[in-house]
Amino acid sequence: MKAEVLKGHLEGMLLAVLESGEQHGYAIVEELKSRSGGHITLPTGTVYPALHRLETAGLIAGRWSVHGGRRRRSYTLTRAGNRALSEQRSSWREFADVVSGVLGVEPA
Amino acid sequence: MKAEVLKGHLEGMLLAVLESGEQHGYAIVEELKSRSGGHITLPTGTVYPALHRLETAGLIAGRWSVHGGRRRRSYTLTRAGNRALSEQRSSWREFADVVSGVLGVEPA
DNA sequence: GTCTATACATAACGTCGCTACCTATCGGCA
DNA sequence: TGCCGATAGGTAGCGACGTTATGTATAGAC
Known part of the structure; x- marks a missing residue:
């Protein structure tokens, strides 16, 4: 997977x-x-x-815990995060359709 | 269309x-x-x-011309550009499938 | 004791699309 | 005569963000 193609799609994933x-x-x-x-x-x-970034933006909430001597920061989706996710999904659909159309590949 | 999502896909288009x-x-x-x-x-x-960038990379070739008093720089695909285009197409397909899979939207 | 997997973190860097701005010609309209 | 919009090209500076490189620390295996 080439590098920069992730830009703008990573957070949704x-x-x-x-x-x-x-x-x-x-x-x-x-x-x-x-x-x-x-x-x-x-x-x-x-x-x-x-x-x-996602936590700062309020889309996920994190908390510290310890498992087997190792500390972890675990995250859950906030309500805003849920909304953001569905927005990401629909904008991804639109984006994918547009790019596929321009490139002339049948939309997957 | 949000800004940076184009990153890495523009040149293929x-x-x-x-x-x-x-x-x-x-x-x-x-x-x-x-x-x-x-x-x-x-x-x-x-x-x-x-x-x-595409011209410098040798993927397209440009030439100047004049139409109705206005100068233009017209471009054509080079052989390398053709190759690059089909690579872009297949890597786009792969990328789109992967992202759709992770996001959990049926692949368009 | 050294290596790998687990677990998190940040500084510095590079890429590249965007904003903002500039030059120039032509045709239409007031 | 003068302005505006469409056509046609250009660059400087900025910002966002993914990557590379590196650092810390624990647990278990060999």
Whole structure:
């Protein structure tokens, strides 16, 4: 997966992963890897700042906990996060249709 | 259409527009607007630098001409540009499938 | 004892689309 | 005569954000 194509789509995917329930950063990376069939392997330097942005924006809420001696920060979707997720979904649809149309590939 | 989502997809679309034949920058903007159903209206500060990048990369070839007293720079796809376009198409397909999968929207 | 997996973090960097602005010609309209 | 909108091209500076590189720390395996 080429680098910059993620721009603007990453945060929606993070929200989508969190929709199934509370998860911590490291687990989100693993989950995203499996959901994408191995195509998306995010460096931690990408995902942690992104989570901080989402939390600052009020789309997710984080809390610290400890498991097996290791600290974790686990996140859940806020109500605003849920709204943002459905907006992301519909704008992704629109975007994908437009790009597919211009590129002349049948819309997936 | 939100801003940065274009990142990494713009150049492929420019190549796609040029696939139908030689066109100049201003006409490309209009063509893109119509092909996208009005969803993509590129500012000239976006498209001209992008065309310069594509030309520098050897994916398109430009030449000056004059029509009705106005100068134009018209571009055509090079062989490398054609290759790049089909690569863009297949990587777009892959990307779109992956994102749709993660977001949980049926692939268009 | 060293290595790998787990878990989080941040500084510096590069890319690239956008905003804002500039130059210039032509045709229409007042 | 003068202004405006469409046509046609250009650049400087900015900002957003994903990446690279690096650092900290614990647990378990070998």
